[in-house]
Amino acid sequence: MPIATKKPAAKAKAQVAPAAGTNSDKDNGTAKAQPLLNQQGQILQSFGTVLPNLPLALDAKTRKSSVDQLNQILADTMSLRDLYKKHHWQTVGPTFYQLHLLFDKHYQEQSELIDEIAERIQVLGGLSIAMAPDVAELTAIPRPPRDREEVPVQLSRLLEAHQIILKEVRESAEKAADAGDDGTNDLLVSQVLRTNELQAWFLYEHVVDTPLTRAE
Numbered sequence: 001m002p003i004a005t006k007k008p009a010a011k012a013k014a015q016v017a018p019a020a021g022t023n024s025d026k027d028n029g030t031a032k033a034q035p036l037l038n039q040q041g042q043i044l045q046s047f048g049t050v051l052p053n054l055p056l057a058l059d060a061k062t063r064k065s066s067v068d069q070l071n072q073i074l075a076d077t078m079s080l081r082d083l084y085k086k087h088h089w090q091t092v093g094p095t096f097y098q099l100h101l102l103f104d105k106h107y108q109e110q111s112e113l114i115d116e117i118a119e120r121i122q123v124l125g126g127l128s129i130a131m132a133p134d135v136a137e138l139t140a141i142p143r144p145p146r147d148r149e150e151v152p153v154q155l156s157r158l159l160e161a162h163q164i165i166l167k168e169v170r171e172s173a174e175k176a177a178d179a180g181d182d183g184t185n186d187l188l189v190s191q192v193l194r195t196n197e198l199q200a201w202f203l204y205e206h207v208v209d210t211p212l213t214r215a216e
C-alpha cells in the first residue's frame with residue numbers, strides 16, 4: 001500500500017542573525033552564538049523515489065523494487081518489535097521471568113534487524129519509513145488490543161506476526177535474487193529469515209501442552 005506524501009511546505013525564512021561583527025544593542029552581543037531555530041526548507045527527496053544514478057552496478061528499476069519490498073518488511077518488523085516490548089511489559093503468570101527476558105531479547109534482535117533493513121533501503125537510493133503513523137498505515141500485522149492478554153494469546157500473536165514476515169521475506173528474497181540484487185537477498189535470507197525462524201522456534205516450543213511436574 002503506497003504512503004501518501006505531503007507536498008513540501010512553503011519555504012520559510014529562518015530567524016536571521018544580525019550581520020557578523022555587528023553586535024547591536026538589540027542582540028545584546030549574542031548574535032554569533034544564537035542557534036537558528038524553526039528552520040524549514042526544500043525536501044531533498046520524495047518518499048517512494050530512488051536516486052537514478054548510484055555506483056552500485058544495479059539499475060534503478062531493480063533498486064526501486066527492492067526498496068518497496070524492504071519498506072513493507074521494515075514496517076512489519078517494527079510492528080513485531082513493538083509487539084515484543086508490549087508483551088515484555090504485560091506478561092503474567094508462572095513463566096513471567098523467562099518470558100519477560102525472552103521477549104526483551106527478541107525485541108533487541110528485531111531492533112538490530114530494523115536498522116539493517118532501513119540502511120539497506122538507503123544504500124539502494126530509496127527512503128525508509130521511520131515514524132509510527134507510517135508504520136501503522138503500511139504494516140500487515142494485525143493491531144493488538146491495548147489490554148493485557150494471557151500468555152498463550154501473547155505467544156499466538158507473536159507467532160502469527162513471525163509467519164507474516166517469514167512469508168513476505170521468502171517472496172522478496174526470491175524476487176531480489178531473480179533481479180540480481182544479491183545484497184538484498186543476502187540480508188533477507190541470512191539475517192531476517194534466519195532470525196525470525198529461530199525466534200519462532202523459541203516461542204512455539206512454549207505452547208506444546210506437556211505436563212510440568214508429573215508425566216502422563
Ligand SMILES: [Fe+2]
Nearest residue numbers: 088089100104
Ligand atoms: Fe524492560
